Amino acid sequence: TFSNFFDMVDDVGVPVVVGGQIENTGLETIFSNSLALKFLGVPGSPESILESIAVGVKVQINEIIDSPIPLGQSYALSISKLLIAEMNLAYLTAVTYDMGFDTPSSNIEGVPQGGVGLQFYDVQLIMDIYTQIGIPIQLDMNLKGLKGEDSVLAVINPELNVPEINTTGDSVRTIITLNKDGQKVEWYHMDNIDGYIPDATIFTPIDEEENSIVDIMNFAPEKIEFGGGAKINGPGFLAPNSFLWGTFTLIAPLAFIFEQPVNILPATPTAMAPMDPATSQQIDSSLVEAALNVTIT
Incomplete structure (x- = not known):
């Protein structure tokens, strides 16, 4: 039983259980299960910090009926290895x-x-x-x-x-x-x-x-x-x-x-073409008022 890997069923964490029948063949028995789509954490305590992964092992021997048991021999059940393959988590x-x-x-x-x-x-x-x-x-x-x-x-x-x-x-x-x-x-x-x-x-x-x-x-x-x-x-x-x-x-x-008065001066002055003498004489003798319009682009 892998208590820290679990499914959520009706808001209750159900731990992952790996196992099955061990046949009396003398050969190695391997059990495996995928942890894909499982949760990793402390069941029932989502705010708890996971410090270790708990693994529980339970072995059950079914009843023996009408099967000879030779006397004078030793019997034992051993689990030589418990291996967990490399895990790739979808997210943490x-x-x-x-x-x-x-x-x-x-x-x-x-x-x-x-x-x-x-x-x-x-x-x-x-x-x-x-x-x-x-x-x-x-x-x-x-x-x-x-x-x-x-x-x-x-x-x-x-x-x-x-x-x-x-x-x-x-x-x-x-x-x-x-x-x-x-x-x-x-x-x-x-x-x-x-x-x-x-x-x-x-x-x-x-x-x-x-x-x-x-x-x-x-x-x-x-x-x-x-x-x-x-x-x-x-x-x-x-x-x-x-x-x-x-x-x-x-x-x-x-x-x-403009926080203060600012004077903007052109980089280079613009020269105006001189007027012909006749126009200049006419303005000098008859001009009463004039206005200068300047367009800045």
Whole structure:
């Protein structure tokens, strides 16, 4: 009896039993059974931590009727080996506690910068993340603007959408948008992964003591670093070949707030062609009022 491998029947764990009749042939008897689609854990205690696999052996000798038993001999029943072949689990249900993994930092190049008296009105950082890991995942990402020895930091720490338990190889999607107003998190479930309307939306406004992505851009950084990690914490399942991946996009539109008066000077002056003497003499003798219209493209 393999108590830790079981089927669920009417919400009750039924352990896997392997065995059968042993024929009196003097030959080795092998019993086998597949553990495919079985649960591995502690029956009746889904939150318990599995520390060992229990194997029980029971031998029953049927009654002997009208069969001679020679006297003066020794009789014994021996089990020489109990072998468990290599197991390939379809997925593993588990409870994790603050299991983290880091991601390499990325430098964002070619970021437009404001100038003296210019402030970015809005900037968007969009993270599009897919996950197949069925355990609660908490992002712990940082967006840092660097200028010399000074820096400005914004924290990105939403909870990601994860697949429902007992589904393997399926993906769900999370779109995280950071802008001047705060952080918006959109969840798209498996059957709506490419949909236009999210299944759930969570908006968190910017705290007065925190920096927004616009604050980082208006810091006029020489370099922007984007990196961090994630924490897996809570009950769920982890299937082989399960991944978490995604992309991020920084959108810095050409929209500024003029905090101070700004003079815009052309790079090169535009020369006007001289008027002929007759026209010049006519304007000088009769001009009362004039207007100059300039079109800038």
